[in-house]
Amino acid sequence: MSQAEAGHAPGGVPITFEDVRAAAGRIAGVAHRTPVLTSRTLDTMTGATLLLKAENLQRAGAFKFRGAYNRISSLTADELARGVCTWSSGNHAQAVALSAALVGTRATVLMPEDAPVAKRIATEQYGATIVTYDRYREDREVKARLLAEERGLVPVPAFDDPMVMAGQGTAALELIEDAGPLDTLVVPMSGGGLMAGCATAARALLPDVELIGVEPAAGNDTALSLAAGERVRIPVPHTIADGQQVEIPGALTFEINRREVDEVLLVEDAALVETMVLLFERVKTVVEPSGASALAAVLGNPGRFAGRRVGVILSGGNAGAARFAALVSGAAW
Structure with missing residues (x-):
């Protein structure tokens, strides 16, 4: 490592x-x-x-594809078997969804309810499962990490x-x-x-x-x-x-x-x-x-x-x- x-x-x-x-x-x-x-x-x-x-x-x-693929392609076999989770308004969501599909794992993405329609559609077409939230009332990172914990997913942050x-x-x-x-x-x-x-x-x-x-x-x-x-x-x-x-x-x-x-x-x-x-x-x-x-x-x-x-x-x-x-x-x- x-x-x-x-x-x-x-x-x-x-x-x-x-x-x-x-x-x-x-x-x-x-x-x-x-x-x-x-x-x-x-x-x-x-x-x-x-x-x-x-x-x-x-x-x-x-x-965003650069960072998402660099992170996801480096996961262990056990981590890939669990699947990945992220939170994003759209670009990182798409990048994680596509990267997950390329390496053979599944992605769950927390997206704001008002995310651009084209970004949400593309994320779904890459094979991700989408969970929505209210960006003005809910803390997306807290909600996503709870989701990851509940489902046993590996978090892939958008930047940090x-x-x-x-x-x-x-x-x-x-x-x-x-x-x-x-x-x-x-x-x-x-x-x-x-x-x-x-x-x-x-x-x-x-x-x-x-x-x-x-x-x-x-x-x-x-x-x-x-x-x-x-x-x-x-x-x-x-x-x-x-x-x-x-x-x-x-x-x-x-x-x-x-x-x-x-x-x-x-x-x-x-x-x-x-x-x-x-x-x-x-x-x-x-x-x-x-x-x-x-x-x-x-x-x-x-x-x-x-x-x-x-x-x-x-x-x-x-x-x-x-x-x-x-x-x-x-x-x-």
């Missing part, structure tokens, strides 16, 4: 670059090595060279897990390997697992790289936590970015992000929709609101990035046609 699997890397660090490298080997040939997209239009708008890591084209439609974080870090590893050196890496933040993994990989390869996280303005738990020097809990945020409706950063993810993240930028929901439309029309790619957040932050602060090589993670593309149209028309928010 690696140090990441055991949950303790050297010196109390949750994961190391070696754990990200190991995850890259584990997911190779299973996860997509997603392309790096470029656009002269976007470069002109920002004065920067933008390198977009298209995780909206990942299996199950988001970066060393194996999951290491898997997510392979997105930055691939981006730097394929696109070359970066001055800045901009990453959407929710529970912090994607940033924690990407920060671990990026700092090892590019010690001077600037790391910027992005949250919806209504869901600024990480920004508040970094300012306070400790994790801060907020009410469940009301935002169209359902993948970023987290109340508090993860304990393990925060240990990395509090040391590595240089700044957190906030974006309004309107900017997310504008960015979704821009990517659709100019780059010919579909992203969901959370997946648009990092680019929205760059577009909203063009002088901040001018003259720099900027890596941007497009974290997910799970927006069904009806929801995409409703968001663009303003009917969904």
Whole structure:
């Protein structure tokens, strides 16, 4: 068992670059090595060279597949026989369901009642059993862990897990390997697992790289936590970015992000929709609101990035046609 699997890397660090490298080997040939997209239009708008890591084209439609598969494929035969359980609004749910199917185990997923319909349907189609809850009245993690205990399932957290974080870090590893050196890496933040993994990989390869996280303005738990020097809990945020409706950063993810993240930028929901439309029309790619957040932050602060090589993670593309149209028309928010 690696140090990441055991949950303790050297010196109390949750994961190391070696754990990200190991995850890259584990997911190779299973996860997509997603392309790096470029656009002269976007470069002109920002004065920067933008390198977009298209995780909206990942299996199950988001970066979450990397961490879920890294974790589930490492389970013992006894654990696989028990089945796995997770809690998610959709992207991690789909990733766990698909990963479980690929390794031959079953998945039970706790999803909010108001999860996007397309995400729930996809999760069911991958073979998972869905249990619903009220995200505004119930604690999803407590409810999911009770469910796991009652049914003997192995919990697979969405972000606060060393194996999951290491898997997510392979997105930055691939981006730097394929696109070359970066001055800045901009990453959407929710529970912090994607940033924690990407920060671990990026700092090892590019010690001077600037790391910027992005949250919806209504869901600024990480920004508040970094300012306070400790994790801060907020009410469940009301935002169209359902993948970023987290109340508090993860304990393990925060240990990395509090040391590595240089700044957190906030974006309004309107900017997310504008960015979704821009990517659709100019780059010919579909992203969901959370997946648009990092680019929205760059577009909203063009002088901040001018003259720099900027890596941007497009974290997910799970927006069904009806929801995409409703968001663009303003009917969904």
